[in-house]
Amino acid sequence: MKLFFACLAVFTTLTLNGQIAAQAEPIAIEHERGTLTLDQPARRVAVTNWAFTETLIELGLDPVAIADPEDYRDWVEKPDLPESFVDIGQRGSPNMEALRTAKPDLILISQELDMAYESLSKIAPVMVLSVYDDHKSAFDAAADMLRKVARATGRETEGEAYLAHVDEKLAEYGIRIRNALGPGQEITVASFYSESNIGVFGSPSLPGSVLKRMGVPMAYDGPVSKWGFAQGGLEILAPLAKSTLVYTNPVPDVIHQKVWSSPIWNVMDFVRNKRVYELPVVWAYGGVPSGLRFALLLTESLEAGPVK
């Protein structure tokens, strides 16, 4: 029965593509642990981090097993999680037995779980794809990841269509953002981890690489950590004070209040001249969907005006 549906699905996809010749070919995909060969596209996919979760949902396939679904609703928000799935616990150590009950035919992990590769492989084929790795552009890596996931699930058409849609949207948002910013203005994207520990996103990060793709100039050009951001006290923003500041959410109330009452903060050029904008919740360590969402929210935020 399962086989029948799988064949049907493959057939439908191939007819759409008009590539009948490739029918018998198994799918081979390069990933960080070599080449994964699937006889048929994966249907029941388990996801161990939110970049995979959102990417798969955008591709139109509901994951059968999801890690940390509760926190996903707080930190990623969109796209909505499917109605039913198996909760497999923490992203750092997905529960093997729970995972097994979901009967996946493909498990997606990033290099953080590389050490569990062998154990996970006993449950289902595993693909290791990392978006955040050594200063490579997060958006390009995320698009690459999306293409591979699309191939593995037989949704290449949907994948390419989605990426084309993203490109089109990013171009549109880019124009709107540049218009809202005005000439010569650069953007700084920051997160308030605490009142004295601020993260500034650099060009390899997801926000940074999306801005670059939209052709929006970014002010910060210094060293960054593996995840693409730099950390420091409020003074890290001082050299960027001439730019427009956009900060991510959620920011705990206590930290918000402390930052806003700080004299150092209040003397910054972007505070004095009202160029501080706020982004609603968006996952800065996600995949292409989070990148697009960041661009959309940034556009809306800039058009809606600065925070008071």
Added chain:
Amino acid sequence: MISKSPRTPTILVCILGILTLAVLIRDFWPFLQNGTLVQAAFTPDETDFTQILFHYSTLPRLSMAFLCGAGLALAGAAIQTVLRNPLASPTTLGVGAGVEFALTAFLLMAPASMALFQEAFALAGGLVAIGAVYLIAAKRGNATLWLILAGMIVNLLLQAGSQILLLFNEQYLQSVFMWGAGDLAQNGWESAQFVLPRVLIGMAAILLLSRPLDLLALGDETASSLGARVTALRLLILGFAVFITASVISAAGMIGFVGLAVPAALRIAGLTRSRDLMICSVFTGGFALLVIDFIVRQFNGLGGDTLPTGAATALFGAPFIILILRKARIMPGSQSEEHHSDQQIISKTRLSIILCATLTIGLVFSLFVSFDGNDLVLLGPSDARLDILLGRAERTFAAMICGAALAVSGTLIQRVGRNPLASPEITGVSSATALAMIVALAIFGFGQRAELMMIGAAGGIASLFLLLFLCRKFTHAPHYMLLNGLALTAILGAIVRIVLTRSGTQTTMLMSWLAGTTYFTNMDEVMIVAGVTGVLLTVAIALRRPLELASLGTDQSVSLGLGISAFQFFMMLLAAVLAASATLLVGPLSFVGLMAPHLARVAGYRLAGEHLLGALLIGVNVMMVAEWLARNLLYPQQLPTGLIAAVIGTSYFLILSIRRPR
């Protein structure tokens, strides 16, 4: 007053004072040059960013560094005097970890409406921690040593607890973790305004009470004969010391070792009167932290990251402790006392039978029964049944083998070191193993577990060599080994914190592994560790006669013509290899290496051979239970096995100390 005291402390204060002056001049220089110092310091020009930064960041940071250093050093001096223990301090007695745990829990869980109670919560955390330490250590002979070891146990447990909280709240990792590592960066005068009155109140109270403290220092009998209400006074002073510590940590996070190193150094330099000691501590501590913070600031921004002052301070402070140890006057106490005074909780045969029975039943239960969040589920027949069993067996065996390896390792260390409280966790061998692996993984990018295992073992053995080098005379004074171990553990802990704040991608995995998880193990590794444990256990049992002699004490053994040093050395090497193998599977702290041999001896397994086997049985059982709980308690979330075992271990010592008759 100070003029009457020996010269060395005065010189120390002067040197630090000069260094502080140098730091101030360095920070003030740009403003001194253009003559705007007074303006920048008091009424900064709102349009000049350098002045704003100076007024609202540099100056408060300098003040905070001084205040925190002074407060912690004074708290340390007070605790050391009250407990008459040169190694007691806010950090060694668990106060710091208690406050940190309470605050982490508060920040992550408490609703905003509770914000007012944050301070009370932090204070309560500190008091509970020091209370637990006191409870474990009270009523024991050689209280000096017990207090420090109890502090270490509570410390490690609370730190693990804080890490667990963070593991389940990964998104807040950045903020809480940075704060936990002790960050002195300032954005205004708020924190300084928070700390100043509290430290002043605490200082005034402690200094007022410092006259009776001198009586306390003479010993309980003298003090009570002089009419002081000893207990009330002690508690009052301890309370104020905890209050200062809680305030400082609330505002600046964990700042290690100032509270220990400063007063201890001053005491060794010759300051014995408590009032002098305290006044000196205030200045020395303040100046020292200010200078250290200045050095740390120079490293900020490297590779886009900040360096937390607190963790770095431990790096400066801990080696100092090792130096201090060489001069400290610690009452050696009698090690053998434990052997005689332990009451038998349960008979040896009965315990053996019970242990074997629980082992068998437990094993079957672990493999076939799980908890799915609502009910206990018996593993039913399905296609995946064998795979599921295999998965469970892998992790259960990993935990059990670890229990065995740690129990044997602990027994060897306790026997050879002739100290009932030595263990791989406490001598720093486990931490060194963990550190070697973390550095290899996070900085050099070794990903293969086999490689990591070798590196970890090398780290463990290296730390053991270092330990043996530091305590060349450890056969005469086993507690020196423990105290050096304490310093070693602290240094390693600090490095781990710094690595973790910088290691981005793998932080979560590293943290769950640090707390001890069997999640990443595979059968091959379990088999290797089982093989190593089996072989080394056989060797140890074959050598049970000389081991017996070694635990009798050097004098007897030497008179019996035994080459004791080489043999002890060999045994310690075995212990280190075992601890390193176990650390890979279950992380650096589980307390099984401490608890199992201790319980075995209390239960009556006195001879070396049976002691080894008894400890092994207990260790295996404890880890088996811990593993099942870890996998099922919060299904589908998984807790680190090491943490559960640590909870069992610390509860054991708490229960033991409560049961113990006076």
